[in-house]
Amino acid sequence: MRAQRSRQETLALRRQLIGSSCKLFYSNDPVKIVKARGQYMYDENGRQYLDCINNVAHVGHCHPDIVRAAHEQNQLLNTNSRYLHDNLIDYAERLSGKLPEKLCTFYFLNSGSEANDLALRMARHFTKHEDVIVLDHAYHGHLTSLIDISPYKFRNLEGQKEWVHVAPVPDTYRGLYREDHEDPATAYADEVKNIIKQAHKKGRKIAAFFAESLPSVGGQIIPPEGYFQKVAEYVHKAGGVFVADEIQVGFGRVGKHFWAFQLQGEDFIPDIVTMGKPIGNGHPIACVATTKEIAEAFAATGVEYFNTFGGNPVSCAIGLAVLDVIEKEQLQVHATEVGNFLMKLLQEQKLKHPIIGDVRLKEEYILLSTDGPGRNVLKFKPPMCFTVEDAKFVVDTVDKLLTDMEKDHPSQEKTSTGSS
Amino acid sequence: MRAQRSRQETLALRRQLIGSSCKLFYSNDPVKIVKARGQYMYDENGRQYLDCINNVAHVGHCHPDIVRAAHEQNQLLNTNSRYLHDNLIDYAERLSGKLPEKLCTFYFLNSGSEANDLALRMARHFTKHEDVIVLDHAYHGHLTSLIDISPYKFRNLEGQKEWVHVAPVPDTYRGLYREDHEDPATAYADEVKNIIKQAHKKGRKIAAFFAESLPSVGGQIIPPEGYFQKVAEYVHKAGGVFVADEIQVGFGRVGKHFWAFQLQGEDFIPDIVTMGKPIGNGHPIACVATTKEIAEAFAATGVEYFNTFGGNPVSCAIGLAVLDVIEKEQLQVHATEVGNFLMKLLQEQKLKHPIIGDVRLKEEYILLSTDGPGRNVLKFKPPMCFTVEDAKFVVDTVDKLLTDMEKDHPSQEKTSTGSS
Numbered sequence: 044m045r046a047q048r049s050r051q052e053t054l055a056l057r058r059q060l061i062g063s064s065c066k067l068f069y070s071n072d073p074v075k076i077v078k079a080r081g082q083y084m085y086d087e088n089g090r091q092y093l094d095c096i097n098n099v100a101h102v103g104h105c106h107p108d109i110v111r112a113a114h115e116q117n118q119l120l121n122t123n124s125r126y127l128h129d130n131l132i133d134y135a136e137r138l139s140g141k142l143p144e145k146l147c148t149f150y151f152l153n154s155g156s157e158a159n160d161l162a163l164r165m166a167r168h169f170t171k172h173e174d175v176i177v178l179d180h181a182y183h184g185h186l187t188s189l190i191d192i193s194p195y196k197f198r199n200l201e202g203q204k205e206w207v208h209v210a211p212v213p214d215t216y217r218g219l220y221r222e223d224h225e226d227p228a229t230a231y232a233d234e235v236k237n238i239i240k241q242a243h244k245k246g247r248k249i250a251a252f253f254a255e256s257l258p259s260v261g262g263q264i265i266p267p268e269g270y271f272q273k274v275a276e277y278v279h280k281a282g283g284v285f286v287a288d289e290i291q292v293g294f295g296r297v298g299k300h301f302w303a304f305q306l307q308g309e310d311f312i313p314d315i316v317t318m319g320k321p322i323g324n325g326h327p328i329a330c331v332a333t334t335k336e337i338a339e340a341f342a343a344t345g346v347e348y349f350n351t352f353g354g355n356p357v358s359c360a361i362g363l364a365v366l367d368v369i370e371k372e373q374l375q376v377h378a379t380e381v382g383n384f385l386m387k388l389l390q391e392q393k394l395k396h397p398i399i400g401d402v403r404l405k406e407e408y409i410l411l412s413t414d415g416p417g418r419n420v421l422k423f424k425p426p427m428c429f430t431v432e433d434a435k436f437v438v439d440t441v442d443k444l445l446t447d448m449e450k451d452h453p454s455q456e457k458t459s460t461g462s463s
Numbered sequence: 464m465r466a467q468r469s470r471q472e473t474l475a476l477r478r479q480l481i482g483s484s485c486k487l488f489y490s491n492d493p494v495k496i497v498k499a500r501g502q503y504m505y506d507e508n509g510r511q512y513l514d515c516i517n518n519v520a521h522v523g524h525c526h527p528d529i530v531r532a533a534h535e536q537n538q539l540l541n542t543n544s545r546y547l548h549d550n551l552i553d554y555a556e557r558l559s560g561k562l563p564e565k566l567c568t569f570y571f572l573n574s575g576s577e578a579n580d581l582a583l584r585m586a587r588h589f590t591k592h593e594d595v596i597v598l599d600h601a602y603h604g605h606l607t608s609l610i611d612i613s614p615y616k617f618r619n620l621e622g623q624k625e626w627v628h629v630a631p632v633p634d635t636y637r638g639l640y641r642e643d644h645e646d647p648a649t650a651y652a653d654e655v656k657n658i659i660k661q662a663h664k665k666g667r668k669i670a671a672f673f674a675e676s677l678p679s680v681g682g683q684i685i686p687p688e689g690y691f692q693k694v695a696e697y698v699h700k701a702g703g704v705f706v707a708d709e710i711q712v713g714f715g716r717v718g719k720h721f722w723a724f725q726l727q728g729e730d731f732i733p734d735i736v737t738m739g740k741p742i743g744n745g746h747p748i749a750c751v752a753t754t755k756e757i758a759e760a761f762a763a764t765g766v767e768y769f770n771t772f773g774g775n776p777v778s779c780a781i782g783l784a785v786l787d788v789i790e791k792e793q794l795q796v797h798a799t800e801v802g803n804f805l806m807k808l809l810q811e812q813k814l815k816h817p818i819i820g821d822v823r824l825k826e827e828y829i830l831l832s833t834d835g836p837g838r839n840v841l842k843f844k845p846p847m848c849f850t851v852e853d854a855k856f857v858v859d860t861v862d863k864l865l866t867d868m869e870k871d872h873p874s875q876e877k878t879s880t881g882s883s
Contacts, residue, residue, distance in 0.1 A: 053547045060555035061544075062570045062758045064768035068545040075547035079540045097542060099771060105538055114534045118525055120499045121745035122517060124481075125488040127473045127495035135480035150482050153573040153747040154772060160606045185770060186580045187608035199766050320771055325541035327573040327747040327772035338482045346619050348484035350605060351519060351740055352574060352747035 050075045050087060068412070079104030082426045082433055084410065092408045093433055098291060098424035101321030102368040109324045112364035113357060121357045124151070125349070130359035137366050138332065141301050143312045148338035150331040151354030155290035155319025156184030158329040161348070162286045162315045163188055163251065165333060169340040170282050172248035174206045176238055178213070180261035180416045183253060183288055192253055195260045206247065208238045212258055213266035231266070232273030239281045249283035251315075256303035257292040262415030263422060271307040284337065287313035290329070294321045295369050295427065298379030326361045327352070374427040384431045385423070388438040396445040407440045470495045470507060488832070499524030502846045502853060504830065512828045513853055518711060518844035521741030522788040529744045532784035533777060541777045544571070545769070550779035557786050558752065561721050563732045568758035570751040571774030575710035575739025576604030578749040581768070582706045582735045583608055583671065585753060589760040590702050592668035594626045596658055598633070600681035600836045603673060603708055612673055615680045626667065628658045632678055633686035651686070652693030659701045669703035671735075676723035677712040682835030683842060691727040704757065707733035710749070714741045715789050715847065718799030746781045747772070794847040804851045805843070808858040816865040827860045 048056070053075055057067075067073040074092070078085040081103040084092045094104070102109065116130070124131055135149040152158050167173060175192050177183070182195040190196045191204050203209070211219045213231040220227040239249055252274055258264040275285045292303035293316075300306060304313055314337060319329040341348070352358065369375065404411045414422040421441075425433070468476070473495055477487075487493040494512070498505040501523040504512045514524070522529065536550070544551055555569040572578050587593060595612050597603070602615040610616045611624050623629070631639045633651040640647040659669055672694055678684040695705045712723040713736075720726060724733055734757060739749040761768070772778065789795065824831045834842040841861075845853070 048549050048552070050547060053549055053552055056552040056556065057547060060552060060559060060567070060569055061774075062568050062753075062768065063762040064758075064764075064766070065544060065570065065774075066767045066769065067547065073547050076542060077540060077548070079542060084540075084542070084546075100542065104542070105540065110534070110537045113537055114530070117530045117533055120497060120504075120525065122496060122499060122504070122520065122524070124485060126504075127470060127477060127487065127493050128497070129468050129473055132468070132473055132476040132480060136476065139480060147480070148482050149480055150485065154577065154770070156577065156770075157574065157606070164607055164610075185768060186577070186606055187584055188606065190584075196766060200764060325772070325775065325777070327778075333482075338484075342483040344484075344620060346484070346616060347486045348482065348605060349486065350574070350576075352745070354481075354485075355745065357745070358747075 047077070047087065068410070074410075081106075082429050090408060092410050093436060095409060095411045095423050095425045095429070095433075095437060097410075097426055098296065099320045099325050100426045101294060101296075101324050102365055102372070102374060103426045103428040104325075106324060106368060108368050108371075109326075109361060109364045112360045113326065116357045116360035119356070121355050123349075123351055124354040128356050128359075130356045130363065131354045134354075134359040134362045137363060138318075138330065141366075142316065142332055145312060145334050146316055146332040148333050148335055150333075150348065150350075151358065152329040152331070152350050153327040153352050153358075154184075154329050155288075155317065156186045156189055157350070157353070158290065158317035158319055158331050159183045159253075159286075159288060160186050160188050161331050162317050162333075163192070163253070165315060165331070165337055165341045166251035166284045166286060168344055169284060169337045170248070170250045172250035172282060174208060174242055174247045174249050176208045176210055176235060176249060176252045176278070176283075178254050178258055178261060179209050179211055181253070181255065181258060182260040183255075208242055210235045210238055212261045212264055213270050214258075214262060214264045215267055216264075217262070228267040228269040229273060231270055232277065235274045236277045239277055243281070249278060249281040251284050251286050252278040253286045253288065255288040255290070255292060256306070257297070259291045259422075260414060262420050265306065268307055271304060271311045271313075275311065275313070284314035286315045286317065288317050290317055290319035291424070293318055294365075295375040295378060296321070296424070298375055298382050301375070322365060323358060323361050324365050326358060328358045328362050329353075330362075369427070372428070378427050378429075381429055381431055381434055385434040385438070388434065392438060392442060392445070395442070396449065404440065404444065407444070409437055409440055411437070467497070467507065488830070494830075501526075502849050510828060512830050513856065515829060515831045515843050515845045515849070515857060517830075517846055518716065519740045519745050520846045521714060521716075521744050522785055522792070522794060523846045523848040524745075526744060526788060528788050528791075529746075529781060529784045532780045533746065536777045536780035539776070541775050543769075543771055544774040548776050548779075550776045550783065551774045554774075554779040554782045557783060558738075558750065561786075562736065562752055565732060565754050566736055566752040568753050568755055570753075570768065570770075571778065572749040572751070572770050573747040573772050573778075574604075574749050575708075575737065576606045576609055577770070577773070578710065578737040578739055578751045579603045579673075579706075579708060580606050580608050581751050582737050582753075583612070583673070585735060585751070585757055585761045586671035586704045586706060588764055589704060589757045590668070590670045592670040592702060594628060594662055594667045594669050596628045596630055596655060596669060596672045596698070596703075598674050598678055598681060599629050599631055601673070601675065601678060602680040603675075628662055630655050630658055632681045632684055633690050634678075634682060634684045635687055636684075637682070648687040648689040649693060651690050652697065655694045656697045659697055663701070669698060669701040671704050671706050672698040673706045673708065675708040675710070675712060676726070677717070679711045679842075680834060682837075682840050685726065688727055691724060691731045691733075695731065695733070704734035706735045706737065708737050710737055710739035711844070713738055714785075715795040715798060716741070716844070718795055718802050721795065742785060743778060743781050744785050746778060748778045748782050749773075750782075789847070792848070798847050801849055801851055801854055805854040805858070808854065812858060812862060812865070815862070816869065824860060824864065827864070829857055829860055831857070
């Protein structure tokens with residue numbers, strides 16, 4: 044064991060050694076976390092924090108089944124996928140059982156960013172088109188190609204490439220068409236139809252519509268039902284494909300469905316689905332699932348796709364263990380119950396506190412963060428083992444803080460408190 | 464434990480479920496590997512193979528110290544780098560001790576591809592230029608941005624982008640300037656100088672010269688000493704930076720140096736170094752090291768760099784354990800000894816077998832592969848625990864095969880048998 048440094052020493056060395064583009068949470072007074080279990084994290088003094096935001100530690104921090112699966116496979120074999128191995132096959136087969144039948148070909152990688160980059164490459168090879176339509180404020184990853192399709196990033200950097208088209212976020216709370224609109228799904232889809240029309244006028248061709256099934260950085264948005272179906276229709280007509288980015292929002296997080304895109308209805312099937320974050324419970328795993336046709340068009344280039352670590356036996360053993368735990372512990376049912384309970388409490392809060400501003404909860408030993416273009420949406424993406432007691436504790440704390448704040452700041456912009 | 468499938472069943476399911484762009488070794492009759500230890504791999508029937516090519520299982524397959532480090536940390540905490548943690552700092556500090564002083568800022572990621580993409584982004588932000596000079600036949604990764612700078616890939620795909628310039632491989636065996644040239648380092652560097660001149664004429668500006676310190680896919684090339692210094696001089700003069708891709712060839716593999724770029728002499732220091740493959744002994748870890756100036760220019764964009772899994776406590780614990788094992792087992796000294804011994808044996812073979820063609824060794828239970836534009840270079844990149852006995856066994860087997868082949872094919876193109 045290496046000696047443990049004081050928090051101040053760790054912070055000083057971090058500032059010295061790690062690029063300052065890599066931000067800390069609560070940067071004015073960052074937390075040092077040395078241990079975690081389930082939905083709890085612990086700092087160097089043993090203080091417990093309730094983790095409401097770690098959507099990567101999906102089945103709970105340091106889940107013993109996941110730790111065991113990793114250790115067993117680490118002792119046996121960890122090599123690349125150029126040799127036959129059952130874990131790769133078993134994992135692909137299990138994922139295939141979770142997806143619509145036509146999404147039957149798999150690629151394994153190390154991060155959601157790698158997955159979205161591959162999805163982009165595939166879309167372009169399959170369609171022989173170049174352009175991409177994305178939702179405003181979207182973030183699809185940290186790679187060069189993905190910053191290009193992430194308005195959240197490119198707006199602050201080089202700006203918009205000529206092959207990128209930005210559609211409005213289908214946000215019925217704050218967006219262009221709201222709850223009072225008679226058919227927001229059609230209205231938002233028509234925006235995409237119009238973008239395609241304008242692009243065609245300029246001689247451009249659409250390779251893909253790229254969207255998170257529930258836009259996250261865009262503000263934890265739930266698109267109106269039927270929106271994706273209509274968008275897919277227009278995009279297909281233009282020769283493009285629909286890529287559903289499930290990196291943050293898939294894998295049972297929405298409770299009654301395994302994938303967030305299923306909230307749109309059973310008749311919606313994307314052409315490519317990308318997965319990341321939660322699927323390895325913290326281990327670097329990601330996946331692209333697509334159709335035979337798209338996979339074959341990609342293979343027809345004759346160019347090999349090799350990912351050094353992707354789909355190795357350890358990653359796949361962990362991926363399988365995560366699926367096992369979700370099923371064994373019925374985490375989807377659990378998430379539905381806790382989610383419904385949380386929604387009920389939050390609706391009560393909404394009535395009680397019409398005015399909500401900036402909320403900082405670290406001092407209360409609850410790890411929460413904000414999201415959305417205005418950073419005014421409270422983000423709840425806890426490990427799936429989060430309980431009703433945890434939910435009650437958070438809401439009680441939020442209630443207490445808001446009550447105090449209202450005394451000090453009688454008039455502020457209204458803020459949504461989202462949950463997904 | 465899941466039931467083990469037969470090799471044929473695994474193969475059939477793989478063909479059904481995994482994209483066919485993902486190739487198997489020995490695709491006509493692929494090997495199923497279920498276990499590995501040190502420099503040996505084992506198939507489903509317990510047959511042992513000597514692994515001469517796994518440069519990722521750097522300190523040996525399933526090294527107990529690495530497995531233990533992973534397990535201990537997996538039980539404690541695995542989360543993102545937005546919280547303070549000592550492992551991240553300790554790992555950066557240790558790597559910093561291995562590098563020239565000015566390469567003192569670190570970024571952690573999940574794959575060599577992610578590292579090269581970040582290096583490219585940084586080079587562009589720092590220089591505010593766009594163009595990249597690469598070596599012919601180079602391969603820098605599977606991402607959209609890296610295929611653009613990998614002639615090995617883009618020659619078979621979309622072709623060369625206007626911002627990419629290809630310099631000849633500094634190969635003194637088969638290249639433009641050979642061993643008989645009076646100053647191949649200068650001659651090859653002048654090619655780069657000329658490329659810069661031509662680019663400037665077209666109004667283009669150089670962001671980076673990007674090269675593996677020992678070009679791998681290019682044919683396991685050892686550039687003539689002094690070449691990088693001269694190239695760096697011209698590239699700096701053009702306002703660009705020098706990126707040394709050490710993903711395949713760094714981390715003590717060259718024996719007497721920790722980094723392959725050090726073979727060029729002590730007066731050569733790249734501006735950015737990328738690391739991957741061996742640094743996690745199979746675990747998905749990668750790193751970018753750069754100067755304060757470049758890191759600050761990157762941070763000055765104001766845009767956060769967040770990598771979900773990069774630099775997590777488990778990855779860093781494993782990275783630290785790999786460095787510990789390299790030092791504890793003196794693997795660099797060992798690699799030098801075994802490498803020298805292997806070179807001696809291969810020199811003998813060179814005299815004995817002037818004619819070498821395609822070599823397939825799987826049937827002899829030795830895992831070897833070929834590389835280079837003509838796929839006519841035998842690639843030796845074994846785990847670093849490879850012994851003199853292993854070397855002797857391989858060379859004896861190659862000798863036997865070549866002797867047999869020479870009887871059948873009396874005249875073929877001469878082939879180099881490289882080792883790195």
